[in-house]
Amino acid sequence: MVKEQLREVQAHVQEACRRAGRNPDEVTLIAVSKTKPVSMLAEAYEEGARNFGENKVQEILEKSPQLPADVHWHMIGHLQRNKVRQVIDKVVLIHSVDSIRLAEQIEEEAGKKDRTVDILLEVNVAREESKYGFMLEEVEAAILEISRFPHVRIRGLMTIAPFVENSEENRPIFKKLFEFYVDMKCKNIDNVTMDVLSMGMSGDYEVAIEEGATMVRVGTSIFGSRQRLERT
Numbered sequence: 001m002v003k004e005q006l007r008e009v010q011a012h013v014q015e016a017c018r019r020a021g022r023n024p025d026e027v028t029l030i031a032v033s034k035t036k037p038v039s040m041l042a043e044a045y046e047e048g049a050r051n052f053g054e055n056k057v058q059e060i061l062e063k064s065p066q067l068p069a070d071v072h073w074h075m076i077g078h079l080q081r082n083k084v085r086q087v088i089d090k091v092v093l094i095h096s097v098d099s100i101r102l103a104e105q106i107e108e109e110a111g112k113k114d115r116t117v118d119i120l121l122e123v124n125v126a127r128e129e130s131k132y133g134f135m136l137e138e139v140e141a142a143i144l145e146i147s148r149f150p151h152v153r154i155r156g157l158m159t160i161a162p163f164v165e166n167s168e169e170n171r172p173i174f175k176k177l178f179e180f181y182v183d184m185k186c187k188n189i190d191n192v193t194m195d196v197l198s199m200g201m202s203g204d205y206e207v208a209i210e211e212g213a214t215m216v217r218v219g220t221s222i223f224g225s226r227q228r229l230e231r232t
Contacts, residue, residue, distance in 0.1 A: 002043035006031070006222050009205075013216070016209035027209055030074050032201070032219030034059060038066045040223055045071065053095075053217050057083040060090050076158075076198075076217055078132050081105040088117050095158040095198050095217075098122040098132040103146045110151035117151060120158040120198055123180075125173045131160055136180060143184060147191045156196030156214070157181050167204035174199055174211035181212070 010029065017024040033041050034055040041052060041063065050070060054060045055077025064073060072092045079087070079096055084105045087094075097103050097119045110117045121142060124133035134142055139157070146154055159177050161170040177199060185194040198215040200208025205216035 002040050002223060003047040005224070006044050006047045006049060009218055009221050012206055013209060016206040020210045022209070026214055028215045030076070030198075030215055030217045031222050032076065032217050033063070033223065034077070034219065036219075036223045038063055041067060044222060049222075053219075057087045060087060064090055074217075085109045089113060089115065092118065093155065093196070094119045095215075096120070096122045096132070097146075098134065100142060100145060103142075103149065103152055107149040107152050115151065116153050118153050118155045119146075120156050120196060121146075121154065123157050123159045123177060125159045125177050126162050128162060133159070136176070139180070140184065143189060143192060147189050149191075152191075154192045154194070156194050156198065157184075158198035160201070161199065161204060161208075163203065167207045170204045171207050171211060174204075174208050174213065178212035 013027055013029055014024050017027060028051055030051045030053040031044050031049045032053040045067060051072045051074060053074040053076040060073050073090055074093050074095060075087055075091045076095045079094060079102060081102055088106060088109055106117050106119065121139060122133035123136055123139055124131045125136055127135060143154060146152060157177060161173045164170055178197060181194065181197050196215055197213050198217065199213045200216040202218050202221040205218055208216055
């Protein structure tokens with residue numbers, strides 16, 4: 001099941017890129033494997049998946065030794081400051097930096113290990129009270145402050161759009177963040193590459209690609225819902 005569904009998602013990514021006049025190589029598909037058993041991740045790996053996203057540090061710590069070393073792990077969930085030390089040398093990218101205090105903690109722990117950690121700033125574009133992240137008007141000041149940290153490199157931005165039945169409803173969200181992302185890229189801020197825009201999930205990743213996403217985080221469309229797993 002996983003292999004077939006992964007192939008289907010990959011085809012949709014290609015088609016969305018074609019509609020937008022984009023090169024599919026510009027878009028990285030992250031297989032969101034939270035709560036899924038390693039056996040399912042292994043199926044996706046056999047089909048070519050190399051980027052996996054997890055919401056919890058503990059799952060990364062448990063799963064990473066069980067999969068090949070060329071897997072790239074992405075921390076996409078809310079990261080508690082007391083868990084930073086455990087994860088910074090296990091992931092290629094932290095998508096969910098939602099406060100200056102978290103960035104400071106990453107800087108502190110990365111400095112102890114003399115390494116540079118790549119991060120994205122999470123932006124609450126839709127201003128949902130239930131979501132983490134910087135408000136759009138706060139992001140530039142946060143970028144300027146965090147860009148001074150020698151062991152943290154801002155690669156770009158991430159957002160979690162609202163859950164909607166019709167993915168078109170999220171197009172303005174993605175468009176707004178893309179425009180801001182381009183604006184920040186043009187400012188050429190030191191220590192800020194601004195080459196990653198992580199937006200779009202199972203319900204709306206095609207729209208996100210059409211609006212400029214460079215990474216999409218897809219779980220249910222590849223691995224199925226948790227409920228389906230419990231019934232099988």
